[in-house]
Amino acid sequence: MDRPMKRRSLALGTALVALAAASTVPATARADDPPMVLATIAMIANVADTVVGDCAVVDLMMGPGIDPHLYQASASDVQAFQQADVILYSGYALEGQLGEVLAAMEGRKPTVAVSPTAISPAELISVQDLYGIDPHLWMDASLWGQIAPVIAETVGEVAPDCAGDMADRAAAYQDQLAALHDWITASIASIPDSQRILVTAHDAFAYYGRAYGIEVAGIQGISTESEAGVADIRDMVDVVVDRSVPAVFIESTINPRTIQAVIDAAAQRGQQVEIGGELYSDAMGEAGTAGGTYIGMLYENTITIVDALGGTRAPLPDILVPWAETWDIDLAAN
Ligand SMILES: [Zn+2]
Structure with a gap:
């Protein structure tokens, strides 16, 4: 067609x-x-x-x-x-x-x-x-x-x-x-072992997972050029239900419907899963916002993941405080 x-x-x-x-x-x-x-x-x-x-x-x-x-x-x-x-x-x-x-x-x-x-x-x-x-x-x-x-x-x-x-x-x-x-490593390590799994729409987070010690599972493959199929979604529901995953994540560049399909199918099997938030995967946030900087992209992704999966944010290192102050980030929340 x-x-x-x-x-x-x-x-x-x-x-x-x-x-x-x-x-x-x-x-x-x-x-x-x-x-x-x-x-x-x-x-x-x-x-x-x-x-x-x-x-x-x-x-x-x-x-x-x-x-x-x-x-x-x-x-x-x-x-x-x-x-x-x-x-x-x-x-x-x-x-x-x-x-x-x-x-x-x-x-x-x-x-x-x-x-x-x-x-x-x-x-x-x-x-x-x-x-x-x-x-x-x-x-x-x-x-x-x-x-x-x-x-x-x-x-x-x-x-x-x-x-x-x-x-x-x-x-x-x-x-x-x-x-x-180092800050990401410390923050991710605070997530309880059994919940340290990152479920996303496509496989953009393998390097993040390897670097920071969190298991990653994407519904779609590395590229978004082919659509996720029924089998991809079913496989992911198995993972979510078997592991009692509390939250899954949508991506700013990808239609959230496959993630929603996983949430709906998990609910039918008695597993309540939340959307943990939106992650930047293949693009950053708007210019003029913290998420529009490369540091902010990883910072915001990390706090979204840590907060949704039951971890605690590590204190931000001194060298990043000027960056945080530029963007009015509340350091007391870290
Ligand atoms: Zn990608």
Whole structure:
């Protein structure tokens, strides 16, 4: 049934790639303008913003609520790719529909897949599907911190005068993320053993689970490109009922109906399950909110999980207090 639709979007994609390849517009309009860095996802854009400071302007392609697995480039996106001086994307097929457009940009300007560039193969989680590697690396703060020096180095190619400052900021930011990592570990450890299981709509939390010691179970696979089936939902209901899971979680980029189906089916089998809250999985919150920062994404996810599963929040480390104060976060609640 979906054949004609697929063919049409494929044709559009091919046209956009041709458009991208045909352009001869110079990347930088004026030499005294700060370079433009274009990031596909907010988890990269916010780290880049922190690292580059005033040395560059960072633009984000996919805003809050956008699912990168499904995202297709529009004509204005292609224009943004053309105008950028540096392109940063995640890689490992996260931006599955952008592959050809990104390939067309390589060789024309610094175009870097930050995950494969920054993170060593030994630290990756392999998966048995078309992806091969689970791309959701931002769920582990210490791993994702490794993209900061890569960004400093990449932007340093177009802003060499700033390279030293950017390297310093990248190192300082990595220190903050190391403290965040420890705080998440301590907070998750407070959840009672039997309830330390994270049930979500899709498999975005494997790195989070490995890093912070919580079992994870997603109804759908790594990508959201195929829909969850009846068997996927039934399997998850078995887990929820067998383990007496008190809460399951919805994701900001994914329709909550599969999670609701699990809750309804569990109720029919006598197991009351609550929605523990909404987690950021593949996108962050609105700009200008705590959840619109990378630190805030993991912070808010963690307090949502800890509160719903019966844990207690660990005291926030001193190095993160300035961040918390920026966003009026009540430290007494930690
Ligand atoms: Zn995902």
